[in-house]
Amino acid sequence: MIKNHLTIAFRSFLNGKGYSFINVTGLAVGMACAILLFLVIRHETSYDLAQSRLDRIYRVETENIKENHTYPGTYTGMANALRADLPEAETVAPIMQRGGKTMVAGMPATGMPATGVPAAGVPAFRESVVFADNALFRTLDYTWVAGDPARALSQPNAIVLTRGYAEKYFGTVDVLGNTIRMDNKQDLTVTGVVEDYPATTSFPFNMLVSFATVKQVDPGFEENKWNGWNDNFQVFVVLKNDVAPEQLIGRLESVVVKYMGKEALSDKRFKLNHLSEIHYAGNFGGRSANVGLLKTLSVIGALVLLIACFNFINLSTARAFKRAKEVGIRKAIGSNRKALIYQFLTEAGLITFFAGTVALVLSVLLLPVLAAALAIPLAVDDLFTGSTAIFTGFLLLMTTLLAGIYPALRLSGMAPIWALKSxxxxxxxxxxxxxxxxxxxxxxxxxxxxxxxxxxxxxxxxxxxADLGFDKSAIITVGLPDNKPEKLHTLREQLIRSAQIRGVSFSFNSASAESNWMQAMEYREGPKVVQVKTQMKMGDSHYFDTYGIRMLAGEPLKDSDTTRNFRIVVNEIFLGRIGIANPRAAVGQRVYYGDGNEFATIVGVVRNFHVNSLHQKIDPTIIQVVPNNFYQAGIKLQSEKPTSASIQSALADIEKAWTGAFPDQVFEYSFLDETLAxxxxxxxxxxxxxxxxxxxxxxxxxxxxxxxxxxxxxxxxxxxxxxxxxxxxxxxxxxxxxxxxxxxxxxxxxxxxxxxxxxxxxxxxxxxxxxxxxxxxxxxxxxxxxxxxxxxxxxxxxxxxxxxxxxxxxxx
Known part of the structure; x- marks a missing residue:
């Protein structure tokens, strides 16, 4: 019977070539969509799931209650606070990421040459590094090639490399005791080598530097700071067995009270977010999966396949009259309905099989395009895994049933006498x-x-x-590996000599950036105290001109505004939060850093500008001069619409000046409008x-x-x-x-x-x-x-x- 069903199915397929082509093509496209989206969704939902302590790993996140927004970063004092006040935590692992570090391989064992300058011809790389301690190795799983996970990051100036990076810098994994120089300042000794991280990780760390090195890299770093945080500093905890995060709400509230004061409870809350969830929020991987997008993709894939199945149903039932006499004769000579259903399902299965074959070919051709469009590391090999085979088999079965069951029931249900009528x-x-x-x-x-x-x-x-409140066009941004005043002065003098450059500003980051510095501020008016969570923008006296930020009242900043009692410029949103309606009335007012005695004087007010992307509200913002936190140069070109030739000329001038100020560093640049996009x-x-x-x-x-x-x-x-x-x-x-x-x-x-x-x-x-x-x-x-x-x-x-x-x- 199976052979007979297949024979008739082939005849039916060939007798209606046009309809068969439409059905196969439609189903193939729908099934290819389903297979490709399955690969995307499987990849995006598999991050960090292989960790052996998965069920007990959580990230401590900072929730701003009034804004109903949760930040992945937290205060630098959080790690020590949890170690002291959270006995339910088995391990507390702080992680801090810093980008834009120039790394150069040193000489084996003995470090760099006596001059402190890398040998000629030694390649330098611009890298992102992560500061951590040995608790990281008790939190996440690492496969060690060399070194001791219990001691690798115990001492200052220690670094652990992945296998790929050990080979990148030294050509071998036998590198223990070798050195890598960071920013031409610190010689880091290689104390361990681990296997490369998997593609599905939120921790793509190639260079792990001991946390004890942070103070040498950044003397201003405060280990127990509670009045400002950055999303690049995150804390992870491994809870003890049988401890649920819901049990720790009171503990975390106690941390707020102990270190920030009871009054902070109305605006601040710390939460534990499970490791399996951080791929869908801010993480160190640099990209987050969008849950809404994944759901949308799932629905779209199902709908496209459903539309193709509807084509099959429509065309099958439309052609039913041509099969009516066939059904009538079969029933008249004794065929039962069950046999007819099997026959029509066999025909649907044959078309689905051909469609599945075409769908596989389409998937092979389209997967690289889709992977590039979504920036997902998927390869053709992913189409030939066990899970993909199971899904494809299930898809073939469901498509056969979905497309074939209704026509089979309708056609097999014809009464013989009626079917034989002309x-x-x-x-x-x-x-x-x-x-x-x-x-x-x-x-x-x-x-x-x-x-x-x-x-x-x-x-x-x-x-x-959209009008962002500042000028984003024709601005090139360049990282600053050194913010010593004499260095920056020399760099500015060289840059402004170029005929292609209109202005230069040194700052913490651009006028709008995804990575920001948040600071608690207070405005005190007699007994009245208003607390404002504020975004800090640190820039020099040229910041406003370079980015085209418009003053509403007062005066711009001066490069001399670096005394203990700072002079600051604020935006309109900040004034609204502290209850001052007139920008001129704000000039001369004092605001305090956190609940301390340090204050700043408002000397100017600027028009609101978008300090974040348009996903978010405009934060209350303060701009002040803090040269120690200048990590970026914003360079405004002469023309708002520069030509390709003028851009190349400007870049040549910028690289020459930058290299002169920072020899042996790697020059990188970006265009602000592209970064914001x-x-x-x-x-x-x-x-x-x-x-x-x-x-x-x-x-x-x-x-x-x-x-x-x-x-x-x-x-x-x-x-x-x-x-x-x-x-x-x-x-x-x-x-x-x-x-x-x-x-x-x-x-x-x-x-x-x-x-x-x-x-x-x-x-x-x-x-x-x-x-x-x-x-x-x-x-x-x-x-x-x-x-x-x-x-x-x-x-x-x-x-x-x-x-x-x-x-x-x-x-x-």
């Missing part, structure tokens, strides 16, 4: 209603995707063109994926509509011939055939528009600054969908209308 197709009207409903669903899904793609593109255009990578990727899914969904739906139009034209060939003999024009015949297909499209527009409006409004809630959803967007999308349907149907309608009526009347 006018059996009259009863097919009920099936047409079902097909019409499926067409509505197909085009409704396509229309929702079109609306979403259009609106996301509009939001991205808003991001690109990276904050919207997730939305950009979402837009590209939805656009691709929209094209596929519309293509599959149009192919199905084309197949139905072909079938309808075949069914009504004689009617068309009669109408033309009686004088009907080609236009009237085309209108007649097209009208029935436009009805479900119009209904799809009415259904899809409110769904798309709701979904887009929900998506826009992720942004503090956003566009509004306009009615014309749905009108444009609906018109586009109507045109696509008309073009699809009109081809077959026109072909049928232009057929010779004599041939039409002979069709039966």
């Amino acid at each position: 006018n059996a197709t009259v009863r097919a009207g009920q099936w047409f209603s079902m097909r019409e409903g499926l067409v509505v669903v197909q085009f409704a899904v396509s229309l929702v995707l079109i609306c979403c793609a259009m609106l996301i593109d509009r939001q991205l255009d808003f991001f690109r063109n 990276q904050a919207y990578q997730s939305e950009t990727r979402t837009a590209r994926l939805i656009e691709a899914a929209t094209i596929l969904a519309v293509l599959i739906a149009s192919m199905g509509l084309f197949g139905l139009a072909t079938f309808t034209a075949e069914q009504r060939t004689k009617e068309i011939g009669v109408r033309k003999v009686l004088g009907a024009s080609v236009g009237s015949v085309v209108a007649l055939l097209s009208r029935d297909f436009l009805k479900p499209v119009v209904l799809a527009i009415l259904i899809a528009s409110p769904i798309a409006w709701y979904l887009m409004n929900q998506w826009l809630q992720n942004f503090e600054f956003k566009i509004s959803v306009s009615w014309w967007l749905f009108a444009v999308a609906g018109s586009l969908m109507t045109v696509i349907a008309l073009v699809t149907v009109s081809f077959q309608s026109l072909r049928a209308a232009m057929l010779d009526p004599v041939r039409s009347l002979r069709s039966e």
